[in-house]
Amino acid sequence: xxxxxxxxxxxxLALSIVLWQFTNLAKPVSVSKLVNVTFKAPDGDYQLIDDxxxxxxxxxxxxxxxxxxxxxxNKVYSLSTESMIESDDKLVLLPSDIESQLQKVFxxxxxxxxxxxxxxxxxxxxxxxxxxxxxxxVSISYKQNYILKGALSISPDSVRISAPESTLRAIxxxxxxxxxxxxxxxxxxQPLAIDYSDLGLSSIEHTEVTINAEVxxxxxxxxxxxxxxxELENGMRLAVFPPxxxxxxxxxxxxxxxxxxxxxxxxxxxxxxxxxDSLPSRLPLKFSYSPxxxxxxxxxxxxxxxxxxxx
Numbered sequence: 606x607x608x609x610x611x612x613x614x615x616x617x618l619a620l621s622i623v624l625w626q627f628t629n630l631a632k633p634v635s636v637s638k639l640v641n642v643t644f645k646a647p648d649g650d651y652q653l654i655d656d657x658x659x660x661x662x663x664x665x666x667x668x669x670x671x672x673x674x675x676x677x678x679n680k681v682y683s684l685s686t687e688s689m690i691e692s693d694d695k696l697v698l699l700p701s702d703i704e705s706q707l708q709k710v711f712x713x714x715x716x717x718x719x720x721x722x723x724x725x726x727x728x729x730x731x732x733x734x735x736x737x738x739x740x741x742x743v744s745i746s747y748k749q750n751y752i753l754k755g756a757l758s759i760s761p762d763s764v765r766i767s768a769p770e771s772t773l774r775a776i777x778x779x780x781x782x783x784x785x786x787x788x789x790x791x792x793x794x795q796p797l798a799i800d801y802s803d804l805g806l807s808s809i810e811h812t813e814v815t816i817n818a819e820v821x822x823x824x825x826x827x828x829x830x831x832x833x834x835x836e837l838e839n840g841m842r843l844a845v846f847p848p849x850x851x852x853x854x855x856x857x858x859x860x861x862x863x864x865x866x867x868x869x870x871x872x873x874x875x876x877x878x879x880x881x882d883s884l885p886s887r888l889p890l891k892f893s894y895s896p897x898x899x900x901x902x903x904x905x906x907x908x909x910x911x912x913x914x915x916x
């Protein structure tokens with residue numbers, strides 16, 4: 606004899622299983638798992654130096670339904686560091702503060718039973734500031750008969766920077782981004798960015814400087830200038846040959862026209878009080894004076910032969 610099962614029985618069975626599951630899920634359960642957190646830097650003189658996620662083992666109590674549909678373990682929580690304290694030269698959050706912050710986020714439906722961590726070190730660094738010079742990374746070549754007048758200048762020539770103290774100690778100067786100019790015959794005045802992207806700065810006073818290079822046309826002339834010799838003690842006399850130095854002077858043509866050999870003073874660059882035993886094989890030359898309005902002045906040969914003899 607065959608029995609035919611009423612389909613309503615299967616519906617009833619399925620509903621019973623579902624109700625049984627929901628009844629169990631409605632009961633409170635305790636679960637211990639890792640809660641993922643990051644840190645939020647406080648307002649003021651601190652900077653976060655590590656934004657990685659930290660995992661804290663936490664035991665919570667909640668209904669199975671709550672944990673199933675609103676699990677606290679599937680999110681990353683940002684912890685405020687306003688209440689951090691200093692302990693053994695480290696900045697830390699106390700377990701009670703961590704628990705208080707997480708409990709506010711979880712809400713009343715999920716109760717924290719225990720935080721399985723001691724003091725949690727906060728990856729913050731104290732911010733300091735100082736002023737450092739800016740060094741221009743500039744390479745300029747000039748068109749024939751053109752030259753830089755004076756020195757390349759930048760404005761501002763230094764900037765104030767802020768960074769974690771350990772970072773700041775390693776920075777003595779900042780460079781600009783590279784600038785290369787060839788065959789230049791006109792003056793340069795242009796902004797140039799400061800290269801600081803990889804230094805870990807918190808702030809910088811200026812992000813660029815202005816480069817100024819005054820370029821002028823010049824002429825060149827060679828002057829024969831007598832070499833002035835010192836008077837020696839102990840009856841010694843110094844003689845050099847050749848007796849004249851060839852001085853090369855670069856300046857605008859109108860400046861060169863007004864100059865003669867008397868505009869330059871040349872002597873030997875040696876302290877004879879050290880004794881003649883330390884004399885080099887050839888004596889170096891130096892300028893004792895030269896015009897201030899020329900662009901460049903140098904010797905075609907900056908050493909001379911000499912003899913020492915008794916008078």
